[in-house]
Amino acid sequence: MQQEWLAERFEEERRHLFGVAYRMLGSTSEAEDAVQDAWLRLSRSDADEIDNIGGWLTTVVARVSLNMLRSRKTRSELSLDAEPLGSRLPDPTVVLDDTGNLHMGTQDPAERAMLADSVSIALLVVLDQLSPDERLAFVLHDLFAVPFDEIATMLDRSSDSTRQLASRARRRVRGRTPQADVSAQREVVDAFFAAAQDGDLDRLIGALHPDVVLHADLGSGITTYRGAQKVAGNAVMYAHADRVTHSALVNGAAGVAVTFHGKLYSVMAFTVVDGRITEIEAYAAPAQVAKLADSLGLESAHA
Structure with missing residues (x-):
């Protein structure tokens, strides 16, 4: 029964978790991997020890994404065969909005809603140019309102240092906000x-x-x-x-x-x-x- 309840709670958080991971990684497949990793950790945990499952899952996805970013950066620095950061554009999420002959494929309304999540490609391009720590601080605080104290714990930094990371990222991101309409x-x-x-x-x-x-x-x-x-x-x-x-x-x-x-x-x-x-x-x-x-x-x- 507890596993069923956990699965239901996880599904309630899935879209939010994908949003965090996608903004961190700029890759839909890697974001899905990070979300799946969070589910595996939740399913093996003692849920009675978790006060806030949504917050716990967000922290897990953020940590997993941070480790993936750091690993990606290390591989690009150590291997000539690795794809360097900035050598590709972030994965786009595309929903056809056409009244012509193109059909909508297999996307159901819920899936299309997730894919249409409003983070601009221009923003993701800039985020790809940040350090992993800067990206985490900016994404969690500015996009998801996670307190700096919590982010500092993830980064093993002081709150002031974490604020500075987000501030540097914010200066790089300025001007990438598209027209809302x-x-x-x-x-x-x-x-x-x-x-x-x-x-x-x-x-x-x-x-x-x-x-x-x-x-x-x-x-x-x-x-x-x-x-x-x-x-x-x-x-x-x-x-x-x-x-x-x-x-x-x-x-x-x-x-x-x-x-x-x-x-x-x-x-x-x-x-x-x-x-x-x-x-x-x-x-x-x-x-x-x-x-x-x-x-x-x-x-x-x-x-």
């Missing part, structure tokens, strides 16, 4: 692609912030373009007649899934601030597109 975001993104289809460079530039940044992951590392002129010049590739853009929610914000002859070609995430696009992440790496296509019930154009 998704419909307003959608208008800007649609205007961007309409201009690309028409080959109208002036309109394209008008939809972009002058200091816009485009991160493109083609599978061999991230290529970065900076400035409205360069980003607009790269956008004209989407004017191809056989490439169709479909509205999607990418991490809860307006984005697109691009298909080529009906197969998933790429996914693009946008950050819109004050009516202009400030950041774009373009996913076209074959392995990642294949993974996204599978989750959406589509075929990959890169197969």
Whole structure:
């Protein structure tokens, strides 16, 4: 009976725990592993000794995620074969929001709600550049309101030192908060692609912030373009007649899934601030597109 009760309590916390782990790790598969690890530890524990199961699980997931981040960083420093931090974009969570012929795959409403969780890709890109300790302090305190005293215990630091970690992270993150109104975001993104289809460079530039940044992951590392002129010049590739853009929610914000002859070609995430696009992440790496296509019930154009 206790195991059944624990399982029910765990399921009540699952979405929250995934949110913590995903923000810590930027990887959906690693986040799921961290959540599963928390369940295994809970199932083997004496529940009578746990006063607050939700808080206990959050602490476990945070510690597991921190260890995974530290291990990832160590591997990248010690091995030439390891994938270094910053060599890939964070995993996007994609929900098709299209009234056309693309179907929604196997995602049920509860799963789509989890996948549409509103943490921007732009924020995750910055979080990937923080140290593991900075990331934990910022994610737990600023995003989940965990007191600094509790975070300090996880990091084996003083509360003041932990506050400084979060403060440094906060300065790096500033300006990565997207426009809250998704419909307003959608208008800007649609205007961007309409201009690309028409080959109208002036309109394209008008939809972009002058200091816009485009991160493109083609599978061999991230290529970065900076400035409205360069980003607009790269956008004209989407004017191809056989490439169709479909509205999607990418991490809860307006984005697109691009298909080529009906197969998933790429996914693009946008950050819109004050009516202009400030950041774009373009996913076209074959392995990642294949993974996204599978989750959406589509075929990959890169197969």
